[in-house]
Amino acid sequence: MELVRIVAGRARLPHALLIRGPAGIGKLEFARALAKALLCETPASQGIACARCDACRWFEQGSHPDFRLVEPESLPESVAEEGGERKASLQIAVRQVRELADFINLSSHRGRAKVIVIHPAEAMNPNAANALLKNLEEPPPATQFLLVSHRWHHLLPTIKSRCQQVALPVPDARAAQAWLEEQGTENAELALAQAGGAPLLAAQLDAEYWEQRAAFLRVISAPDFAPLPVAEELRDLPVTNVVRWLQQWSYDLVRHGCARDLRYHPDLAEAVARAAEKTERLQTLRFHREMLRWQRVVNHPLNPRLFLEQLLLSYAELLRGGTRRQAA
Numbered sequence: 001m002e003l004v005r006i007v008a009g010r011a012r013l014p015h016a017l018l019i020r021g022p023a024g025i026g027k028l029e030f031a032r033a034l035a036k037a038l039l040c041e042t043p044a045s046q047g048i049a050c051a052r053c054d055a056c057r058w059f060e061q062g063s064h065p066d067f068r069l070v071e072p073e074s075l076p077e078s079v080a081e082e083g084g085e086r087k088a089s090l091q092i093a094v095r096q097v098r099e100l101a102d103f104i105n106l107s108s109h110r111g112r113a114k115v116i117v118i119h120p121a122e123a124m125n126p127n128a129a130n131a132l133l134k135n136l137e138e139p140p141p142a143t144q145f146l147l148v149s150h151r152w153h154h155l156l157p158t159i160k161s162r163c164q165q166v167a168l169p170v171p172d173a174r175a176a177q178a179w180l181e182e183q184g185t186e187n188a189e190l191a192l193a194q195a196g197g198a199p200l201l202a203a204q205l206d207a208e209y210w211e212q213r214a215a216f217l218r219v220i221s222a223p224d225f226a227p228l229p230v231a232e233e234l235r236d237l238p239v240t241n242v243v244r245w246l247q248q249w250s251y252d253l254v255r256h257g258c259a260r261d262l263r264y265h266p267d268l269a270e271a272v273a274r275a276a277e278k279t280e281r282l283q284t285l286r287f288h289r290e291m292l293r294w295q296r297v298v299n300h301p302l303n304p305r306l307f308l309e310q311l312l313l314s315y316a317e318l319l320r321g322g323t324r325r326q327a328a
């Protein structure tokens, strides 16, 4: 286990680690477990936290004096609306990094390490990132920085180059599914597929998400699907979800043609078959690739309504592909 490997080498631990991997796989939990192990005063076997000492108890209560967690503070709504393509309401400000100065310069309360977790590191605005960089360039003694990131390619190269990177993988699907079932998640397999294999994201999918998804699948698989009225009906749905659902839907349309087991819509085999009839394979593949591309870039389109209309018009066009083929 990665955690055990890192704490075993704690004497040689570089002063900054970049813990990276896809969203929702438990990177922050990993960073917290590592911090707790580093602060624990009577570590258990293999160096992990004992969960019994004063340090462990304070850590759990959020009051350990040698630990800081730096996370975005939500900005007012108005700023979020003006923000560009990123979710600008969630930034780590330079003030938050500067406020660490006392913590960094004073010696540790408990005579062990001081640990700072920055989560997510990509939320640092440029000024904050530069302020942090100064600390990484002249590492203060006995201070451990743990940067947590799922968009690490957005970090300043100078920051990345001063961190040792720890890549956390997407957990094994069976283990993740078992964990979700333990948490009481219904339909754990489907939820995990929705979340790209990331169990923490899957656990966050709430009743509203599932209702919206069901409503979406109902209208796009209806025999009388018409893009513009549907765009009107779905205008309040998050566009990122619509892109994801269309990506998954088109994936299964292609899959229907070759393998018969559907990945995302095992319960909608008939509707998938009906839609697959109307489409042409190569065009569906192209559409699917387009949705994958949008998934990577779309966060807050400038005009969500127009974007939704375009998506649905392009899906309607896809449905005409197979009809044309049949007519020919």
Ligand SMILES: [Zn+2]
Pocket: 039, 040, 041, 042, 043, 049, 050, 051, 052, 053, 054, 055, 056
């Ligand atoms: Zn302990």
